[in-house]
Amino acid sequence: MPIHEKSLIRPENLSTHDNLTIDGVDVSGDWSTFIKARVVQDYNEDLQDEIAALPGGENIHRCWQCGSCTNACTVNALNPDFNPRLWIYLIRMGFEAELVRDKDIIWQCVSCNKCTSACPRDVVPEGVMKATAHWLELKGYTPKTPSTEFDEIFSNQVIHTGKIEDGAVLLGFFRRTGQSPFQDWVIQMGKQLAMGLPIRMLMRMGLATLFHPRTRGWDRARAAIEEYVEEQEAAHRKALGLGGSSHDPHAPRQAQPIPQAAE
């Protein structure tokens, strides 16, 4: 199906009359289906450039809409609304409002890179998904997604110490997203893990949460990376026409609830 029809005809743009007679002909119900006229005036002509200015979005202009990315996509197989090809089309056309309709699912890309391997044009759709998710946050369309929260906690630890200690990242994530670390499946996993572990191993794990592993002499690397990150953040905001410096990283943020399956 050509692309525009798919995105533009939405249920709310269809209208039917239950009782309608025109020139003596009864056209009630489906016979009177109309598609509401739709005029797009809200193009963002810079949309493609804005996405291309963020890491991962650089090659978006190369897309020729073959659809191989969507066809290969892991998340699309779970949710047909997750459609990288369509989003790339909307971005390239400047349909900002259309794109923003899907703001709550774009971040769900799992970075499996099936799309990147399938793409005949080196677009790196995986990167475009990350750039688009980042763009939605910078523009204020979405609060920080759980994915970004996790990336930040993780990256901050790497930048600070050079290494990762998974227990600390896990607890930090649960704390920042307002979840209890004592969820049924976490407890079950802990139990099954502890069953086979000797006391010495448990003690070592306990100690690891007190003494975080770190790379020796990391301070200079840390300072250099922090300086670079600040420069990049300023450059991204500028490219999107957003003033001011980046938000205070320590300010409390409204965490988005994690989608949960029905019990």
Added chain:
Amino acid sequence: MADNKYNLIAYYPGCALEGTGSAYNTSTKAVGKALGLGLEEVKNWNCCGAMEVKNIDPKIQTYLSSRVMSIAANEMGHDVVMAPCNGCYHNLKKAEYDLTHDEGSKEVTERLSSKAGHATYQAGQVETIHALDWIKKSIGEDGIKSRVKNSLSGLKVANYYGCMYTRPRHIFPEKDKGPGTESTSAPHFMDDILDAAGADNVDFALKTACCGGAHTLSDSDTSTKLVLNILQAAEESGADVIATECPTCHTGLEMHQIRAEKRFGVKTNVKILYFTQLLGIALGLNPRKVGVHENVSKPMGMLRERRIV
């Protein structure tokens, strides 16, 4: 095709192998020792950036990975680095690719390396290999066959490779080069190794499916569904065990096997073991030596039933 170039190499365990994936670390080292292969751990290494740092900025990830390779090459004099973790392996390969093809990545890496006070890694200084390449290239199937003390015969194995070992394929220029090389669409190195150890590999369609590892906590329901597909496909193909070669996949499969039961009420019984654990057992090592007691899926009963241990 044994090549003694791989008999003493630099070893980059990475963060996961010091945490949740510690059984992979133990078993990799134990297998190396049993096979007489030398592994020298990269000194004072740092995190490669995992799946997360690239979302802040991919060039920082390139720098982080380049530092590991720089130490191996410039401070330890190695020309091969082996990373058993798919994430580390992928990131080192990606850094190699970017430093060869992208001026911007090169500039940032030079700048950060000089400010951090170490030699800048130059593309081509080391060859990054996965633990699968390491076994294939140093010992090979014939070498394994001649050393098997405890055949895995009768054990039905689904070999699971995940995403990062083969995708995106452009960062693995040595793959897809015909016979003897690894395939990105239908990888077989783990199948080859475990086949040589006597295992009965099953036909498994989801070898390179995604486990949702990137969102294992931030979008757990998606990850649980993806893992459940993998577990169920393995069971349908008759597998007793899924062999893994990545700590993130391995932990993801274990964790979401439990979560699938708790949240969706779907129980699966297939066991999950690192390929190095299976190989170690085949080489006659005690299961404890390869960390089987740390596996959440509790495979000992099944291994006994199949008379493997």
